[in-house]
Amino acid sequence: MIDEKLEPIFDDVVRRNPGEVEFHQAVREVLDSLGPVIAKNPDYAEQKIIQRICEPERQIIFRVPWSDDNGEVHINRGMRVEFNSALGPYKGGLRFHPSVNLGIVKFLGFEQIFKNALTSLPIGGGKGGADFDPKGRSDDEIMRFCQSFMLELHRHLGERTDVPAGDTGVGVREIGWLFGQYKRITNRYESGVLTGKGVEWGGALVRNEATGYGLVFFLEEMLASAGKTLDGRTVVVSGSGNVAVHAIEKAQQHGALVVACSDSSGFVHDPAGLQLDVLKDVKLSRRKRISVYADEVGSATFVERGNIWTLLCDVALPCATQNELTRRDAELLARNGCIAVAEGANMPCTPDAIQMFESAGVAFGPGKAANAGGVATSALEMQQNASRDSWTFEHTERRLAEIMVSIHRLCHERSEQYGTPGNLVHGANIAGFERVARAMSALGLV
Known part of the structure; x- marks a missing residue:
């Protein structure tokens, strides 16, 4: 309370x-x-x-006009909330989705302050996006939207000012179009002004995988603190985007049996274990609905509009969207023997679901700690851009793992120090807040 x-x-x-x-x-x-x-x-x-x-340093809202392939003009709303720069330049993704509004961007930006602080890297917190829906749009339409969006946003960005990345609806393709427009407008090749770039033009290896991989590294630390491992555990993952797919990949590498994932149309259940190559092809390459996976894999079934949390599992990884996992879902998971839940998305569990996990003794990893691997690797990408360097996959993944282990240790220590041992929600909030608060205090009334 x-x-x-x-x-x-x-x-x-x-x-x-x-x-x-x-x-x-x-x-x-x-x-x-x-x-x-x-x-x-x-x-x-x-x-x-x-x-x-709690009060953003700056809130930017702007009009984004663009035309579709038929020449019809559309108007969307773009925004960027530059929330806190006490620790470094604003850092946080851009989300293109029809649900985007100022409240959602502010929630994401507020979470980003503490998430970024937990990495111990010099980055502040921010978030942005637009209420643009890329689904069903051609490549040319999405490119024109990105260019119009950047036409306004560019004036607020800079390697030492504000460094966006991708989020829902914004992947390497969109970052490329955004960066190309920024370069064209400014006549400067500032690689560090955006992260999540393609490896050939300033991106970092592991950045695509980072949030999902980092989630599993954090999960392993959660389990290890209770004397357990991921090897042999049954895992259910909501979502099937970049975070979910790479969480599945790393969990499988650590010996887990991942049996289900989902999208907005429903979920697929594959008791034999999800076939990662097929899943990647369906969701990341062809951008099809998850039902196509079941069409192509005989051992899988598709449940339209189904609730993925009704499935039996040892570990649950919500990687889809905010408030997707309710108290009722938490009760089902606990009753069915789930031992650990770690958030791959931002705030996917409702507050009463988290309370339920705590009361049932289910280990819980909050998103601001568990999914910090993406922004941590974005900061590593900024380091490489600043030094005109390029690191190997193995080196970058090792740095990511070290950061996630450090985040878990920090959260665990703060939870014990403040009288709630093992409560990683409190530990993450306190550790992140303390780091930002010390910086704000040192910088004076600004």
């Missing part, structure tokens, strides 16, 4: 940001952990560090 001294702060956030329920949820979840920190560090209260963290 939130500390009574922090309740007025949360009430003020709700009042000042009406209707932004995802943002309210993200703020509440962090504030729930900070009572003991403020009691130990009263200067943070006097300097109003929490109030300042």
